[in-house]
Amino acid sequence: MTCDVVRTRLLALPDAARPTDDLLTHLAACAACRAVQAEAARLDAVLAALPVPSSEARKNTFLDSLAADGPVIRSIPVLPSTLAGSGAFRPVGSWLKRLDLRWVGGVAAAAALTVGGVWYANRPKPVQQEVAAKPRQELLKKYTDHHNALAKARTAPARLTTYTRWSDDIQAEACSMSNAAGQVEMNSLATQYERMVADGVEKQAKQVAEQPMTVDDRQKVLRDAIAKLTAAETEARRLEPDARTDARTALKRIADAATAGRKTLTLIAEARGAP
């Protein structure tokens, strides 16, 4: 048995002053280890003699203050078990008894704060996944396409065609949404339709009329616009009676705008000379 092993075992003894027989054999022959044993025994004696302040009274006062507000569980009942009864946890139990609960609470709180802080600093950030894109409004794309067509159009007939399609898209949206859209949306669509017919379709139709062309050619240019306005008027009037109150007014405005546009274009188409 080496000196290191002997000294380690001496320090592990509950009482260094009373070594086991095998250690005694080594100690008898080793002065250095005897000195270590003497020092360990002296330390044990000194530690045992240290005064321990009694916390029992303070603890009882504290528990009583807690219990003053209502019923408190003062002790947790322990269910008998073979493991507990075997005494396997006795050393742990005695160690726990010696712990100062205030220190334990403090350490636990510090640990909880540390863990929480670390988690917060490294918490998973919300990341937008590469999921399927949300639906886009087809109407918005159509508006842009019409806008671009107008940026390319150089003649009144080309513009008339684009404005006619644009007004058709607005009317279709208004009619299809008349059962769902609110007053604000329906009024907006009605206003857009009125503007598109008056400032777009009719205006370009008048410019068509000023261009030198035969009556047949002019009628050919205007025919499609008149047909679309007629269809819009018919559809809006068909939906109007059964629509909700909010939508009814808007549909009537659309139908009226279509009627006015159709009449204007028909007059231009049928005029023998320039209107």
Next chain:
Amino acid sequence: MNARTLTVLLAGGLLAAWAAAQHPTGGLAHERLELLKANRPLLEDLLGHGLSLGDKNSALDRARESRETTNRLARELRSAVYAEDADRIAEMTDLYNRVWKEAFAPNLCEARDTIPPHSEAYKQVREMHRRAAKDVADLAAGIPAGGPVGTLARVKTARTQLEAAAADLGPEPADPGPAPGDDAK
């Protein structure tokens, strides 16, 4: 199953069917309605620009009006960037690019190629070219390149598209130098 249970189930089914039929907005209609609500101001503005285009009889005027439209879409795009809405960023970039490529750039190029270099209009073309190129570069730079939105493929594509947009304008209109006759002054 006795007759009473069967009657109750049948009545419940009929009631549910009736209630569903009364509901004005199905899934698709509801989605369309939300889009209509969200885009209403933009739709109205696009319509206004579209109507204005009908009165423009020169390439420079059409370019100017189209630039107003791109500016409006750029505003919408910046709002989408601010809201970190990747789908909206992609959608607005797409619309912006369409107007830029199909309406603004062709008309500006036409104006550059047809307007006499020493005219006042040519100066306006040069200024518009310079400012538009800078604006689209700024717009591209405003789209985040990193972070939760910037790393998404559709946002990266949007940024790349805008970075490349200035090339659609072609070479910067040349400085015409002093007008003939200026030397004599």
